[in-house]
Amino acid sequence: MTVTPEKSTAEKSPQQPQSPASGADAVPKPGGAEAPAAKPPVDMVELTIDGIPVSVPKGTLIIRAAEQIGIEIPRFCDHPGLDPMGACRQCLVEVAMPGPPGPDGKPGAARQMQGPPGRMKPQASCTMTVAPGMEVKTQFTSPGAEKAQHGVMELLLINHPLDCPVCDKGGECPLQNQAMTSGRPVSRFEDIKRTYPKPINISSQVLLDRERCVLCARCTRFSDQIAGDPFIALVERGALQQVGIYEDQPFESYFSGNTVQICPVGALTGAAYRFRSRPFDLVSTPGACEHCASGCAIRTDHRRGTVLRRMAINDPAVNEEWNCDKGRWAFASPTVGDRIELPLVRDAAGELQVASWPEALAAAAAGLRGTKSAVLTGGRISVEDAYAYSKFARTVLHTNAIDFRTRQHSSEEAQFLASTVVATGPNGGATTYADLEAATNVLLVGFEAEEESPIVFLRLRKAFRRNKTVVTSIAPYASRGLTKLGGTLIPAAPGTETDVLAADAAADALSGARNVVLVGERLASVAGGFAAALDLAERTGAKLAWVPRRAGERGALEAGALYGLLPGGRPVRNVEARAQVAAAWGVADLPTDVGLDMSGIIAGAAGGGVTSLLVGGVDAADLGAQAAKALEKAFVVSLDYRPSSVTAYADVVLPVAPHAEKAGTFVNWEGRTRPFQAALSTTALSDYRVLDLLADELGVFLGVRSLAEIQREMSALGAWAGGRYHRPTTTASLVPQPAPGQFVLASWHLLLDKGSLQDGEPFLAGTAHPARARMSSVSAAAVGAADGDVVTITGPAGSVRVPLEVTDMVDHVVWLPANSAGCRVSDLGVPVGQLVTVIPGGAS
Amino acid sequence: MAEQGKGGFFSEMFAPVGGFGVTFATMFKKVYTEEYPEVKRPTRPRFHGRHQLNRHPDGLEKCVGCELCAWACPADAILVEGADNDDTPGGTGRFSPGERFGKVYQINYLRCIFCGLCIEACPTRALTMTNFYELADDNRADLIFTKEQLLAPLQGGMSAPPHAMAPGMQERDYYQGKVSGDGS
Numbered sequence A: 001m002t003v004t005p006e007k008s009t010a011e012k013s014p015q016q017p018q019s020p021a022s023g024a025d026a027v028p029k030p031g032g033a034e035a036p037a038a039k040p041p042v043d044m045v046e047l048t049i050d051g052i053p054v055s056v057p058k059g060t061l062i063i064r065a066a067e068q069i070g071i072e073i074p075r076f077c078d079h080p081g082l083d084p085m086g087a088c089r090q091c092l093v094e095v096a097m098p099g100p101p102g103p104d105g106k107p108g109a110a111r112q113m114q115g116p117p118g119r120m121k122p123q124a125s126c127t128m129t130v131a132p133g134m135e136v137k138t139q140f141t142s143p144g145a146e147k148a149q150h151g152v153m154e155l156l157l158i159n160h161p162l163d164c165p166v167c168d169k170g171g172e173c174p175l176q177n178q179a180m181t182s183g184r185p186v187s188r189f190e191d192i193k194r195t196y197p198k199p200i201n202i203s204s205q206v207l208l209d210r211e212r213c214v215l216c217a218r219c220t221r222f223s224d225q226i227a228g229d230p231f232i233a234l235v236e237r238g239a240l241q242q243v244g245i246y247e248d249q250p251f252e253s254y255f256s257g258n259t260v261q262i263c264p265v266g267a268l269t270g271a272a273y274r275f276r277s278r279p280f281d282l283v284s285t286p287g288a289c290e291h292c293a294s295g296c297a298i299r300t301d302h303r304r305g306t307v308l309r310r311m312a313i314n315d316p317a318v319n320e321e322w323n324c325d326k327g328r329w330a331f332a333s334p335t336v337g338d339r340i341e342l343p344l345v346r347d348a349a350g351e352l353q354v355a356s357w358p359e360a361l362a363a364a365a366a367g368l369r370g371t372k373s374a375v376l377t378g379g380r381i382s383v384e385d386a387y388a389y390s391k392f393a394r395t396v397l398h399t400n401a402i403d404f405r406t407r408q409h410s411s412e413e414a415q416f417l418a419s420t421v422v423a424t425g426p427n428g429g430a431t432t433y434a435d436l437e438a439a440t441n442v443l444l445v446g447f448e449a450e451e452e453s454p455i456v457f458l459r460l461r462k463a464f465r466r467n468k469t470v471v472t473s474i475a476p477y478a479s480r481g482l483t484k485l486g487g488t489l490i491p492a493a494p495g496t497e498t499d500v501l502a503a504d505a506a507a508d509a510l511s512g513a514r515n516v517v518l519v520g521e522r523l524a525s526v527a528g529g530f531a532a533a534l535d536l537a538e539r540t541g542a543k544l545a546w547v548p549r550r551a552g553e554r555g556a557l558e559a560g561a562l563y564g565l566l567p568g569g570r571p572v573r574n575v576e577a578r579a580q581v582a583a584a585w586g587v588a589d590l591p592t593d594v595g596l597d598m599s600g601i602i603a604g605a606a607g608g609g610v611t612s613l614l615v616g617g618v619d620a621a622d623l624g625a626q627a628a629k630a631l632e633k634a635f636v637v638s639l640d641y642r643p644s645s646v647t648a649y650a651d652v653v654l655p656v657a658p659h660a661e662k663a664g665t666f667v668n669w670e671g672r673t674r675p676f677q678a679a680l681s682t683t684a685l686s687d688y689r690v691l692d693l694l695a696d697e698l699g700v701f702l703g704v705r706s707l708a709e710i711q712r713e714m715s716a717l718g719a720w721a722g723g724r725y726h727r728p729t730t731t732a733s734l735v736p737q738p739a740p741g742q743f744v745l746a747s748w749h750l751l752l753d754k755g756s757l758q759d760g761e762p763f764l765a766g767t768a769h770p771a772r773a774r775m776s777s778v779s780a781a782a783v784g785a786a787d788g789d790v791v792t793i794t795g796p797a798g799s800v801r802v803p804l805e806v807t808d809m810v811d812h813v814v815w816l817p818a819n820s821a822g823c824r825v826s827d828l829g830v831p832v833g834q835l836v837t838v839i840p841g842g843a844s
Numbered sequence B: 001m002a003e004q005g006k007g008g009f010f011s012e013m014f015a016p017v018g019g020f021g022v023t024f025a026t027m028f029k030k031v032y033t034e035e036y037p038e039v040k041r042p043t044r045p046r047f048h049g050r051h052q053l054n055r056h057p058d059g060l061e062k063c064v065g066c067e068l069c070a071w072a073c074p075a076d077a078i079l080v081e082g083a084d085n086d087d088t089p090g091g092t093g094r095f096s097p098g099e100r101f102g103k104v105y106q107i108n109y110l111r112c113i114f115c116g117l118c119i120e121a122c123p124t125r126a127l128t129m130t131n132f133y134e135l136a137d138d139n140r141a142d143l144i145f146t147k148e149q150l151l152a153p154l155q156g157g158m159s160a161p162p163h164a165m166a167p168g169m170q171e172r173d174y175y176q177g178k179v180s181g182d183g184s
């Protein structure tokens, strides 16, 4: 029987609805091959597949070449993001190679590749690269290939438990689908299947069912190659081969969820989604992750008004096909049961009472009217919300006292952001993920890629594996993330980064052809840090990029939620810039005051200079030591969806929508917009809508009633093309001098910690790294504590007690995780870079 | 003519009551009237009536919450949500043998067309149909049957879940019929 390949393609591989969970490419992309981006001309290879001529770059795998002409070869182990392995043998095809050239010099007739003479030897199309003149016959034209695939499928199913009804992958399972397209209708196996106890926990979040595994090694290759956490491996041989855990190593991967997504069967499943739903129940919404500034494209799946899971969507320019476990699993916080659904107003007795919207808006307006107000937006809002806060501060509250940086910050940082970062983006030549991948040298300053921006980490790791990119970090110790990047440490105590950046070692670390410097939020705690980084970048010709930790910070900067800046990076001090914004906003003039930064606002509120505060989703612990006093004294209007340390002080609480219930845009660290849609349609209002209502109540038309309205206004304003603020000038570093018993505090946030957006997900919290204090052996000896001992770290406001891990790091420094279980640095009452005392002992 | 006239005579004679012929004749035939609801006749044995969620002999539920019935249903009448059997101390308990059970189970009898495709789809014979057909009501809510209404009543030897599997038994023993009502 002759069938045309197109016809049989249509018949035999109907377009199955493919979700990322099916282990398929999340977004269908032509060919599924790595897009060769503007490379020098490549050698093309001509071959035929099922009789169809195709021309592909040299080195392309047969399976990719077939995809380009729409021929789908069944596969399990093959994955475009992983190195080829040829583990499952499902992709067998028949291959014929041109014979030796005849006397005329032309290649001879194609000769089938054979095992024993006369017998066709099927070839794995996912490991074999194309060759000129090759003739490939897939299951559609070669009965031999089809038979081989049926045989492999029958063998794969011999020990498979066929428990699809109780398997979470059922309905989106490549094994189910391909058993139908490429399998025998009936098994001939009659013996007893091999069984294992099921499931076993690889971590608190990832469950392994070894019976279902088809030994494709996608999970182990992902962990090994992409994440660099080889916590699982294939062990044993033959029928007993299975995925095993390294018993002696604690499971510590931030990327384990990706193995669940790419496992082509239901062998790896997530505890949070266990038995919750079927793919045909789920309604999917594309979006962007709200947890960090990496800007992952994600898909939110919900059923009956409840978000059940989130998956990574393939965005080659940003997160490729991966995301981190926080982005995948930390979405339960709005559903822990304490949602603020209705406005709250503090009554005469000092209790928050539920109020109607008109009452609450009236109370908020009365409290704000005629006061000296300031605005704290927090770093987690969309750019549209930030724009509304910015406009509200300027046109309703008539102040420039607005800051999104509810964390350690400096005016030097603000100057750096205004001079160098704002209003840049991938189209304007700003640093991108692609630049990281292509870089020869990358220097990290005050930035822990794996903890603060996991996708930046993954891209750096890819650059390190593929392009031998040299990564150097200026930090107190070599973190696990740096080790996995094969990186070198330039040890630096907090505060000394400025001097280190000025020294030769930093310039030497940027000696390649394409250099990138990444600075993180921690550099704001270092006097002169940004200026020194700018100097270094100028000296070495390196690209410089700022990678904030929170998802909304970059967008808030662009929207002008910073005291010195109006939307689009317009300097407040510039008459022309003010005039442009005033015209767009339809107001006569804009406030010209210098404004206040976050610490200025808090100090003002504590001292009485600021009498009312409009606060977005902010945690009081991020506002410094005076936070309680400031929030107590001022009239506080809080926009939040859960009770927090700020709503505890608020006079009026206006409920807003959590991430899943609102639409908007984030701007990631590159300056790339990351739009997201509302997954759930509820009555909850996004911040901009609430601000619009509040402005109405105060008698001002704010004009931010819809996303479209804001986006129109923002794009009409556009980016500022005029003069920028001056870059921060080089200042001397301020390095504290610890007395005996005193240590310089070093700290950063771990990816998984006690952040309130991670609430309600115990399985995820179970994979957080335990809190440990870190000191060098010299420092530990100085306090008389040994590895594993509990130590007490004391600052002016209080102390924390955590076990000590003696680490190879700079002396006179103690490192603590910023906000982990049992260790909250804000309890100490000192910022990073200041002195604390450490004594051994104390019950942890 | 004469014959016609004769017929014509009889027709004319009975014409006033001719229309009652069937009526009179029927008075002497067997009566088919159903005395429903006073008398309820049993249906045919395979009549498609209200569904039932069956139990294993020790009372554990057969439904594994797989949603295949919901998937098969052409009328979209079934809603299922699965959950994890958790027989760790302090856990939510075990409702079926194996890992998974049907936590939420609803059939909407305003939608069901009694086709029985769900019964065919069920991999564990948890779902079967009874012969019960009195499914009329005056409001929507009462016609959405929940799991409690659909579960088969406990018979002798059964105890209500949650409870552990029969001692020494595994999930597969339930399907191989090794578990009996007295829990052994």
Ligand code: SF4
Binding pocket: A212, A213, A214, A215, A216, A217, A218, A219, A220, A243, A262, A263, A264, A265, A267, A268
């Ligand atoms: S657990 Fe899944 S991804 Fe890992 S080897 Fe088995 S089938 Fe492949």
Ligand code: SF4
Binding pocket: B072, B073, B074, B075, B076, B077, B078, B107, B111, B112, B113, B114, B115, B116, B117, B118, B119
């Ligand atoms: S009998 Fe048919 S219509 Fe009724 S619930 Fe079952 S599948 Fe649906």
Ligand code: SF4
Binding pocket: A165, B062, B063, B064, B065, B066, B067, B068, B069, B070, B080, B102, B121, B122, B123, B124, B125, B126, B127
């Ligand atoms: S009744 Fe049967 S088909 Fe329906 S969920 Fe339960 S086990 Fe699955």
Ligand code: FES
Binding pocket: A074, A075, A076, A077, A078, A085, A086, A087, A088, A089, A090, A091, A092, A124, A125, A126, A127
């Ligand atoms: S897909 Fe080719 S061997 Fe697995």
